[in-house]
Amino acid sequence: MTTFHRLVLNTVIASTTNHFLWFALTFWVYLETRSVIASSVIGGTFMLLFAASGIFFGTYVDRNKRKTSMVVSNAASLVLFVLAGVVYLVAPDGSLPSLG
Numbered sequence: 378m379t380t381f382h383r384l385v386l387n388t389v390i391a392s393t394t395n396h397f398l399w400f401a402l403t404f405w406v407y408l409e410t411r412s413v414i415a416s417s418v419i420g421g422t423f424m425l426l427f428a429a430s431g432i433f434f435g436t437y438v439d440r441n442k443r444k445t446s447m448v449v450s451n452a453a454s455l456v457l458f459v460l461a462g463v464v465y466l467v468a469p470d471g472s473l474p475s476l477g
């Protein structure tokens with residue numbers, strides 16, 4: 378397997394994982410709140426962030442080496458997932474599903 382094929386496989390796995398997690402979050406919000414509006418806000422936020430970050434990361438990848446870009450992307454994902462986990466652990470019980 379060439380390096381290019383490994384990079385494509387890594388991108389497919391990362392993209393599938395991120396989309397699955399966002400869908401899980403959207404579905405969980407709907408199950409907890411029974412609010413279609415809350416679900417649409419989560420889904421819209423995902424699409425907006427996905428589109429906006431695509432421009433930024435596309436420019437970054439074009440101007441830097443591939444390995445550097447992969448390392449920065451993985452590190453940024455790790456930091457954001459750890460921050461989300463900390464927010465989840467620190468938040469009081471029952472406060473996350475509340476829109477207030």
